[in-house]
Amino acid sequence: MRITLLYNQPSASRYHVLGEGIAVASVLDSVRATHEALEADGHTVEALGLAPPYSQAVGTLRRLNSDLVFNLFEGFDGCPDSEWMIAGELEHTGLPFTGASSSTLALCLDKARCKDRLAGRGIPTPAYQLLGPGTVASFYLGFPVIVKPVKEDASHGCTSDSVVSTAPALGRRVELVTAWYGDPALVEVYLDGREFSVTVLGGQTPRVLPLSEMVYAPDYPGPRVLTFAAKWLPDDPAYARVLPVCPAQAPEGICREAERLALEAYHAVGDPDYARVDLRNDAAGQLFVLEVNPNPDLSPDAGLACQAKAAGMSYSNLINTIVELALEERKSVGRQSTAYAT
Numbered sequence: 094m095r096i097t098l099l100y101n102q103p104s105a106s107r108y109h110v111l112g113e114g115i116a117v118a119s120v121l122d123s124v125r126a127t128h129e130a131l132e133a134d135g136h137t138v139e140a141l142g143l144a145p146p147y148s149q150a151v152g153t154l155r156r157l158n159s160d161l162v163f164n165l166f167e168g169f170d171g172c173p174d175s176e177w178m179i180a181g182e183l184e185h186t187g188l189p190f191t192g193a194s195s196s197t198l199a200l201c202l203d204k205a206r207c208k209d210r211l212a213g214r215g216i217p218t219p220a221y222q223l224l225g226p227g228t229v230a231s232f233y234l235g236f237p238v239i240v241k242p243v244k245e246d247a248s249h250g251c252t253s254d255s256v257v258s259t260a261p262a263l264g265r266r267v268e269l270v271t272a273w274y275g276d277p278a279l280v281e282v283y284l285d286g287r288e289f290s291v292t293v294l295g296g297q298t299p300r301v302l303p304l305s306e307m308v309y310a311p312d313y314p315g316p317r318v319l320t321f322a323a324k325w326l327p328d329d330p331a332y333a334r335v336l337p338v339c340p341a342q343a344p345e346g347i348c349r350e351a352e353r354l355a356l357e358a359y360h361a362v363g364d365p366d367y368a369r370v371d372l373r374n375d376a377a378g379q380l381f382v383l384e385v386n387p388n389p390d391l392s393p394d395a396g397l398a399c400q401a402k403a404a405g406m407s408y409s410n411l412i413n414t415i416v417e418l419a420l421e422e423r424k425s426v427g428r429q430s431t432a433y434a435t
Contacts, residue, residue, distance in 0.1 A: 094136050096416075097159040099166050099179075099190075100124050102142030119325075122392040123165050130412040131163065138163075143179065145169050154182050161419060162190035165391065173202055173244045176388075191419040193365035193387035200362055201385050204243050204279050207362065214361045216354060217381045219284060223277035226268045232260070232280065239283040239318065240266040242274040246386065248324045250274055253315030253331075256283050284381060285317060286374035289341060291355035292389070292400045295366045295418055299359060301352045302400040305339035339399045350380050358382050366418040369397060391415075 100120050124140055131138045139159070143150040143166060162183055168176035177198035183190045193201075201207050211218045220234055223243065237258045242250040250270055257263045263280070270278040288309075292302040309317040313334040323331035341348065355370035362368070362385050369389040374380045389397050393408050401411040 094160045095158070096131055096136045096138050097157055097162045098124060098128055098131070098138055098140040099162050099164050099183075100140070100142050101166050101169055102144040103170065119390070119392065120165060120167055123390060123395075126393045126408065127163060127165065127391060127412055130409045131416075133409055134413050134416075143169075145172075147175065147178070150179065151182050154179070154186060157186065157188060159188060161416065162188050163416070163419075164190045164192045164388065167246075167388075173246075174199075177202060189419050191366060191415050193368070194363060197363040197365045197387050201368075201387050202244050202246075204241070204384060207385055210361055211358055211382055211385075214357065216357050216361060217379065219282040219381050219383065221279055221281040224267050224280050225271050225277045226264070228277070229264050229267050232263060234280065234282055236263075237283040237285075237316075238263065238280050239316075240270055241279045241281065242270055243276050243279040245274055248319055248321040251318060251320050252322070253318075253320055255320070256316035256318060283316070283318075284373040284375045286376065286378070287343070287347075288317070288319070289343070289347075289351050289372045289380075290396055290400075291351055291370045291372070292397050293355055293359040293368055293370065294414060295359075295364055295368075296421065299356060299364070301355060302397075303340040303403040304343065304348050304351050305337055305396055305400055305403075306341035306343060308336045308338050310334035310336075337396060337399065339396075339403045347374070347378075347380070354380055354382055358385050361385075362387065367397070367415060 103120065128138050128140055143153065164180065164183065166176060166179050177195045180198050181195035184195055200210060205221065205223055208218045208221055222232060222234060224232060237256055239256050241255065250273060254266060257266050267278045267280065288307040290305050294300040294302065307319055314331050319335060320331060322329035323335050326332055351372055354372060358370045359368055365387040369386040371383045371386065372380050373383055391397060398408055398411060
């Protein structure tokens with residue numbers, strides 16, 4: 094089969110100015126590993142890195158001559174909405190492609206919209222407000238809270254200062270996040286409990302992979318949040334003090350509840366081919382869904398690949414499974430009406 098391996102070509106952007114360029118470049122690790130796995134399965138693979146301007150990228154997509162597009166596109170640097178927009182262009186081509194639809198990507202990119210969807214389905218998620226420098230005085234949630242960019246992933250904008258417990262600190266953090274990333278900041282009740290993630294593979298019968306947990310060392314610097322530095326910068330003190338453990342060493346009841354909530358969240362956002370659901374519990378032990386991440390990182394050392402390995406799947410098997418999911422008729426048919434959905 095002829096497969097186009099689509100990704101965003103890393104370029105200089107606001108992330109590099111903020112010292113976060115390493116996360117953008119990480120897509121190349123997924124490209125290399127996926128390319129090797131697909132070729133090992135006998136496919137003819139062409140890697141295609143898209144770069145701005147958007148109109149040029151669209152023209153390139155319309156000229157594709159492939160049997161399938163393996164979609165690793167994460168958005169142009171500094172323009173996260175382009176992730177779902179490019180998926181929408183793929184829908185217009187009629188070519189089968191891996192991963193989530195444009196409507197699912199658009200929903201999950203906007204953390205506030207996604208939380209509203211979850212809450213509307215009765216799925217517990219921490220209370221939040223959207224605040225900017227001009228509206229921070231309307232804050233009514235109790236402290237502590239965590240302040241995040243509303244439309245970023247990969248821990249962009251997350252530091253040890255993201256968790257705040259006073260009004261002055263809240264004002265400073267909201268001002269910084271809105272200045273760096275635009276849009277109002279997502280201000281969310283902070284849960285200082287255990288942190289889990291669950292991956293769901295779609296298909297006729299969705300499959301839940303083994304639960305993983307982010308385990309923070311007792312001397313972890315600052316609040317227990319996976320900061321950008323802890324996730325991406327090996328020389329940072331926090332990097333070696335948080336460890337993903339899979340399968341999670343958690344009581345059976347917690348594991349089953351996490352799996353149940355992950356499946357509910359997965360269905361709530363539109364049943365993507367594969368997605369990672371992040372959860373935390375509060376002081377009373379109740380689990381809450383923090384985020385749903387369609388098309389999560391596919392590099393061999395990322396959480397999805399580790400969970401697949403714990404389920405007995407090789408990396409090659411995981412990639413081949415994602416291809417098979419994309420080729421299911423119900424997915425290719427269902428995508429035709431989802432482009433640019435709100």
